[in-house]
Structures are given as structure tokens and as C-alpha cells.
Amino acid sequence: AQSVTQLGSHVSVSEGALVLLRCNYSSSVPPYLFWYVQYPNQGLQLLLKYTSAATLVKGINGFEAEFKKSETSFHLTKPSAHMSDAAEYFCAAAKYNFNKFYFGSGTKLNVKP
């Protein structure tokens, strides 16, 4: 089983609509999960991270994610999409005892006017 799985390689929403990007993780990863955003031809920027302090994590640009252990999910949401949110989004988790990340396959978010 994949350590981090993102359902939906492409998501398209209208401006002002709810954004929901899905990420499920394997129970074999440490309880630290991350969402990164990548704009075209740029590096990855951290949106938010879960480190066991609170299950609802707020990040930059109005994004938030909820850690649900029972569902092994860490879905990313934003109440109202903006055109500037169009980008690639990656969910990531660390690997126990190895200094490396598992990345999900990525979800490209398209925002329609």
C-alpha cells in the first residue's frame, strides 16, 4: 500500500466554491503530515503541517486540514477558492528512521472564473 495517497490528480472548482483535496496516509508513517503547494516552475511552499498538537490545522492563504486517525485522512480544504489558488498540491509524510518524505502523486487544482 502507498504510504501517502492523493485521490484525484485533477480537481476543478469555480471561483468562490469550496476546495477539497484528499489525502490518505498509511498507518505505518509517523504522525506528522504536511501539505505543500507548487506554482508553475517554482519550488514547493509549505501550506500547513500536522504535528499532533491539534487535529484541525490552519495554514496560509486560508487553507486548513483536519487529521482524522479513524479514517487515516488529512484532507485539505478552503471555504472559498480564489483564482490565485490554481496550482499543484502535494501531501507528504515522513518515513520512520529515514530522513526522507513520502510524497503523494499530487493534485492539480484548476479554478474557473
Next chain:
Amino acid sequence: DTEVTQTPKHLVMGMTNKKSLKCEQHMGHRAMYWYKQKAKKPPELMFVYSYEKLSINESVPSRFSPECPNSSLLNLHLHALQPEDSALYLCASSPGVLHTGNEQFFGPGTRLTVL
């Protein structure tokens, strides 16, 4: 200073050339990473340095040679590359090991084209 810088931004090289990519951070981070990213794919880990020592090499071909001269600087030396090595090369750093909750800070990348 909370950023990772990479130079050059773009690089075009022939298959017989030797070139180097440079990455720098001044956040006091002790781990640094090289990634290769192809279009529409997640970053693919190549090398990890911890405390200036190579700790992970993900079976990368020897035509890629990393170097960590000091705790702030990371180089990737390129020699005899193939056209399929064309990609976005990303550098990242982290304060410590990732499995204790540290995040990675990424540079803007170098877009490499091999002719």
C-alpha cells in the same frame, strides 16, 4: 533569512559538458536535500546530507555528484548527462530529521535542459 536560494535558475547543457548547480541556506539547518522533478510528478529524492555528510543516495547514476562544502552550501556536479535528465532540480533544507516533525524548506529550483 528564511529562504533557500538556488543558482542558476535555468541551465542548458550538452551531453559532454560539465556544470554545477548551487544551493545555499542561512537558516542554520543541518540537513540538505537534492530532488529531481519531472513534469506532472512529485519530487523524487536524489541525495540527503546530514551534518555535511552524505546520508542517503537513492541509487542515483554517477553522472550526478553531490558535494556539501559546509553547512550552508550544497552543490550538484553534472557530467555527461542524458536528455532524459532534463528536469527541475530542487534543493531543500530542514532543521533536523523529518520523522520528528520538521518540515522541508524548498528553493525555487533550477530548470535543466540537456541537449
